[in-house]
Amino acid sequence: MQRADWDAGNVSLWRWGRVMIAAVSIAVVLSSVIGVVRATDATSAAAQATSEGADQAQIEEQGRDAVPPLLLDPRPDAHAKTGKPAWTIDPHGAIRWVIVVRHAEKASEPEADPPLSEQGERRAKDLERMLIGADPTLLLGTELIRTQRTLEPLAAELGLLVDVHESDDPYGMAAKVLEMERPVSVVAAHSDTVVPILEGLTQLDLQNLYPIEYDDFFVVAIAPGVERSGGRPAASVLRLKYGCE
Template sequence: MSKSLFLLAALSLSTLTAALAEPAQVLLVRHAERAAEPVGDPALSPAGQLRARALAAALAHAGVTAIITTEFKRSAETAAPSAQALGLAPEVIAARGSDTVAHIAAVAAAVRRHNGVVLVVGHSNTVPAIAAALGAPRLQDFCESSFNHLWVLRPQAQEESAQLLRLRYGAADEVPGAGATANCQ
């Protein structure tokens, strides 16, 4: 086998392997409702615990093969019922302090390393940007009282745009207060 033919075969195989590593679907949610205290890293509130269990029920037959969270309690606790039910250990991607851009890139890279269905539990300021980093159109910002969105992203080949479906799960969100952004979700 000539050296150039071998190189072409190796390149084709690495391209095929990279294509197979893309997830079939990415499920994106914001963490569930959090308690008021402690301010820095609160756990889920009772309503948030109910929502986390509702997420597990909603995803019971979705074929989730990987779960990605941040190190914060609210993110980990939102994913915990799903992880336990599916026998999966969540992959934790550190939030990286104020470097949100680096965090989003790290989450997108982690998602791309998986195949199957990947659940990402993020935050109001990261879920829209993570979806965009994975090829979806930019989502509107989340209202502070918005927790029931479940985005289903189906990545596509680079020449096609990703498909994005918005679902809701668990209890209805509270109506945003007077100070909420007019266009938030």
């Protein structure tokens, strides 16, 4: 193996290590600022990519571009005005983030397409309080009202509409998120579609994540331009718990 290949591979591993550190940092910050997140376990995948003939200057530039886009504002008065966690987005960050949740608790009626229950409404507000400062620009639900209602408090605060995708096409839902390439996206889905969406985003086998509960909160970190073996994207999934106790 040539020296340039070896260096490029190591820098790619270093970059992916930063992805994992950033994902864990999200769990720590959410837990300390909001108090409603409980970290449980993480499923991760390492990435290794080589760059034929890349010189050291190019490699170092790639490393600088890998700054995670989610940063906690260090100013002491950052969230004094709203009382909410102060998150900022680094527009030059190379990592894209997707938050995937199951819709909040649903009412018992009507059977065909029930709205959220009172507890579900509270959980939807918890989700809004957690993510308002992350400034997502894509909110994606399904045609079923319970997913849209889960995202509505966040949408109202951000001045966004909830995009809708067919509930029976989870892989298409994942593809839509990837195609839009937003720095931060939030997806509300169903107990039987959360895992396929995560698999579509990461190209990982995540069947071990079942069952999916109302309080599950998945953080997906995707590193564009970095690939694992087989051309799969370099991506990681962090599983958290949030909301109504």
